[in-house]
Amino acid sequence: MQPVDLTTLRAVLADLKGAEAGGDPLLPARVEWIQQTDLWTVVIGLRTLKARPCLLLSWHPQAARVHLCQAPPKEAEDLPFSQHLQRHLRGLALTELALLDEWERVIDFRFAPRPADPPQRHLYLEVMGKYSNAILVDEGGMILACGHGVSERQSRVRPVQPGLLYEAPPALSDPIPQRAEPFSQWQERLALIPGPIAQRLLRCYRGLSRHLAEAMCLQAGIPPQTPTNQLSPQEWQALFFWWQDWLARLETAQFKPALTPQGYTVLGWRGSGGDPSTPNLHQLLEAYYQAQLNRERFERERQRLGQKLAALLKKLRQRQEHFERMLADSAQAEASKQAADLLMAHLHLWRPGLSLMELPDFFSGQMVKIPLDPEKNAVLNAQAYYRKHRKQKRAQEAVQPLLEAVAQEIRYLEQVEATLQHLGTYRDPQDLAALREVETELIQQGYLESPSRAEGSRRASSASFNPYRFTSPSGFSIWVGRNNWQNDRLTFRVAQDQDWWFHAQEIPGSHVLLRLPPGAVAESEDLQAAADLAAYFSRGRFSDQVPVVYTRPKCVFKPKGSPPGMVVYQQEQVLWGRPSRAQLLVEKEGAPKPEVPAELQPSTWG
Template identity: 50%
Template sequence: MQTFDFTTLTAVCSDIRAQWLPSRLEQVYQRDRYTISIALRTLKQRGWLEISWHPQAARLHIGDPPPRLLDTFTFSQQLVHQLGSLALVTVEAIAPWERVVNLQFARRPGEEPLYHLYVEIMGKYSNVILTDANNMIITAAHQVNQQKSSVRPILTAQPYETPPSLTNAIPSLSESQQRWQERVSLIPTAIKQQLLKNYRGVSPALVQSMLLATNIDPETNTDTLTPQDWQRLFARWQEWLQALAEEKFQPAWTTEGYTVLGWGGIEPAEDIQELLNRYYTDQLNQQTFSQLQHQLTQKVSNLLEKLRLKAQTFEQRLHQSDQADEYRTQADLLMTYLQKWKPGMKEITLPDFDTGKSVKIALEPDKTAVQNAQYLYKQHQKLKRARVAVEPLLAEVNAEIEYLEQVEAAIAQIENYTTATDLQALEEIREELIQQQYLEDQEYRSRSKNETTDNFHHYRTPNGFEVLIGRNNRQNDQLTFRIANDYDLWFHTQEIPGSHVLLRLEPGAVPDEADLQFTANLSAYYSRARQSDQVPVVYTQPKYVYKPKGAKPGIAIYKQERIIWGQPHLVVSG
């Protein structure tokens, strides 16, 4: 992930000063443990200033509105209590070449600031700290006690101290090429490392783009650079410093991320705030997606493994209970042929009532024939009771296995992150597992019941009919039991975990074989049988699809179905 470096910070602060000062603070919302959103209103617009102290993505820019969920964090509540209705009047760095921004709040523009909100963008040491006019700390996103840092503790009611200054040289437009070159080439090594090591405000992304824009390999040793190389590189260096001095930036997308200087740009960005918001949102979503996908896959896999072992145990107990009638038959035989028993016998062979075949019966030699028969009757009763007890338990476990296999198939279908809807689909699965008490999460905040999602997979059949496909059990239920109407057709792989698929039809519309086959192919593709050549798919009208009483999300039974063979390899993923 690209670092939010000094150059980017300078460009963002310049844009905020031009577009958002002065502005009134209306609301503060904390999105997660690392990010707050501050609602700002100017005479022309309203927006959300996103401030993050994330260890890999600390940043400051205008972002998206926060979700409509309950904010349970105390830091945001403390901020809105102190800063509510005040005006943001100043956004400036605390010192040249420092990645610490001072946001100043006053009653109105032109008055002395009452509060300072310091945003420290320093990797894993990033923080956001609120002080009063005298720089006494009121609250901080992350408090640091003496045990964690004796050099710079951050505690409430203590004076705010700026981070220790960097010792590297300060870049300057007035520095000559000779002095600059001497400093950078003092120790022969890769030019990339020398630029990073010798000057403040220089980041890996900046150096990489600067060198590539000069056609110099970043790993080139300083000893091998020609005078022409040095001259071109120094010109780029000066260009960078001039852009900072004049606050003239050219935001653009690059193959690796973004630039605010235009170097290596493949697609210009009109708005630097939108550029940064999109980049960091996507990067963090991708990170969250990968972690969540792994977490859910592992959890469901472990649950299924335990349930299958439990089912196997129950099946073994049922198999044992199949001997119940055998014990009763042996007891009956023993009671019928009491005269054949002799004291001390360890076994006896008697003719079967129906077939006449010999039945060998094991006996306890110290017991009488009647006592042995009573023991066999007791075994018969015991195994009968076991069957009565185990059968519903096995049914319950098998229902759980069926449900979790459906969840497992849904997770497997969400293979990669491409848009925010992919992450949302995974989060809905996570929420479902929490609601079903398969997962625990202390930070879980339930989605509003009024909030609905519509990030189904969408396709069009050859004749233009719409096809909707659920991406998780919540969407499957929504699709089947809330969206489907009597004219639609409902598809699902036969006895194979997979998505619910809905072919939308208007009254009087009749799909032809191509439409049905197209939809069946999709149903097969979005199932556990994706790798098969042919997959049995059932389809019926939604009115013939039911949810059993007490069934878990995504579970449905159906009737009046017809079967069509789906061919998943014909699907072009949408």
């Protein structure tokens, strides 16, 4: 993820100071509301004469930033920092924003009762990687609240706690870039110690980031890792030209945002193959960082859920094996009763001290070996076998329903596991929403602890139902559930009587719905396309063929008390689905590819 550097901050501030939101100058603006969307981000709702822009401030360790943004959903984290901001800033006017120092990444947001009044509150946003922070300060310089507290034990140089005086971060000692610096002096400074040219730019001057230094080298046609002692005079001159171009843009605030294959640029440089379009700076930053953070959150949550599911399934399978062993033992109940009956029928053959008797079976006449306790007589040994028989019968009656319940749990969690495998990579916010629905489902089923946002996530997911959508050869819609919650909604709330419902036979997979207008008839090609998708979005997706059942939605039922996604059906027909055919449709229409399980990775193929 590309971090926000000084150049980007200067571009954002230049845009905010000179920008117009809906034709209305941004500053001054009245603070109407403040909402904290996560541990590191607040959104300030502003009001100008003609518009109501939203300003996002984030001190995220990898994505600290500031820019205008869309209004967030009403659901928000109720955190102490946002409460302090509400109490101290609501109703005040944002009158000014500026860098504390033009070469430092600390922004001072100044708030006052009226635009002409001196500031009563300062909100400092320190954009410094993992040390980023947001600090609210009063007019006397005392800290009122901070996004991330730093105790004296953590930092004796600069603790950050409410009640302490605010101190700016220690100033950098590197030289400040100057446009007036001669080429010879600039070259001598960089070439003094041989090393990669991009690294030397970073170490010799302040205000640069790794991304900017590498982009500057690429713009000059120089690989960033080229040692300084291998640069030709022409390459030095080309690099100095783009160095001067960067400084000129900073001085004149001439910025041109654009996307690049590596991230984005605010300088309009095209050396790295950037997108020729010039999007709005704030829209670019919002889209880029939201996508990057969503992708990281998706991967982190998916890994966490996958590990939890693997642990749950391991325990359940161990329990299943234990119950199966108990059931196998209980199957010997009749043998115990037979031994007791034989002993009672042949008491006259017993002799003291016997540890084994061989007696003829009542029906076959074959000899049956019966181990005995030599300390007991034949009657006591028979009574022991009767007690064992009763215990085994009780175990058989008790264990069988437990074994069935464990088997049902395993089937359900395997269905959830298959859902996670289909959510293999992040492509759009709907993937993250589907993953959160899986988490909410597991919370509601009691497999995960319930965070405070669980109910809110459920409501949010209800409003954002968005299954995969495909088109059949005849132009009919085919909908595929992304998770068990969507499977249930698809089958029992969306499906109409004229539709067709599909599912891979006897294996975990998504519910698939071939949607038909009233009176329409699906051709065999349409049914086959839906069957192929049902096979693809199932645990059998790496097989050549998968049996797929299909029936009308009215023939699909949900057993009472069953978990999400678990159904029974009747009047079904069977088609053979080919996942390979469905993959072509998936790639054409942009659905994500499922993750390949470890056992099917190419490294393990014979």
